[in-house]
Amino acid sequence: MKTTVHFYGQLTDITQTPVLELEGIADTDSMIKDLLEKFPGLSQAKFSIAVDNSLVQNNTRLKDNTIIALMPPFSGG
Amino acid sequence: MTEKKIRNIFVNGAVDPAFVASSIQKHNTKNSIGAHSIFLGQVRADVINDKTVTGIEYSSNEEMALTQMTGIREAIFAKYPLTCMHVHHSLGKVKAGEICLFVFTSSAHRKAAIDACEETVELIKSSLPIWGKEIFEDDSHQWKVNS
Known part of the structure; x- marks a missing residue:
């Protein structure tokens, strides 16, 4: 079971990569736990989570081949 | 069910002032329009801790941004009697002094536009999920924060 995580904005300064593939992740809570172990700096960062382009607030179950976006506060314009 | 039309708002690099002028020109056959309103965002050469911003590098979650913009467009058209609306936002590097955002609304009367x-x-x-990375003259950077 594959999950593709895209990092945006200042989060890429922490992860040093714009995208990461994870295996065997059941839901967004366990994904965040996994990411915090890989990138402890993310614990200081503010971001919202989108699952297949829809923002989620609560723990969300993930299907195979889900695309995740981790997005810090927007600063366009 | 009609499919929503997703328009691309993104341009690579700065918005060319000549493009702004030609956009205005293109409306001269739409005779129901009595008012245009234009917003142009320009990159500032802010000085932060004695370092000067030379430009902003924009990135986006483009698919989500374009979907979100389609919703904004629908909400604005539902709220105001507009004839048309055009939005162009930069991606990639835009130097200080250049245009990074162009919003153009037209209506019969000025208040709506x-x-x-x-x-x-x-x-x-x-x-919109767009991020600006402010680049300094020594190639260091900080991430823009919208007020």
Whole structure:
């Protein structure tokens, strides 16, 4: 079971990569736990989570081949 | 069910002032229009801790941004009697002094065009997944924060 995580904005300064593939992740809570172990700096960062382009607030179950976006506060314009 | 039309708002690099002029020119056959309102965002050479911003590099979650912009466009057209609306936002590097955002609304009378333009700019800045990386003269950077 594959999950593709895209990092945006200042989060890429922490992860040093714009995208990461994870295996065997059941839901967004366990994904965040996994990411915090890989990138402890993310614990200081503010971001919202989108699952297949829809923002989620609560723990969300993930299907195979889900695309995740981790997005810090927007600063366009 | 009709499919929503997703328009691309993104341009690579700065918005060319000549493009702004030609956009205005293109409306001269739409005779029901009595008012245009235009917002142009320009990159500032801010000085932060004695370092000067030379430009902003924009990135986006493009698919989500374009979907979100389609929703903003529908909400603005539902709220104001607009004839048309055009939005162009830069991606990639835009140097200080160059244009990074162009919002253009047109209506029969001025109030709708002015109010719709202002509201659209605010929604673009607050709700589109776009990020600005402010690049300094020594190639260091900080991430822009919208007020």
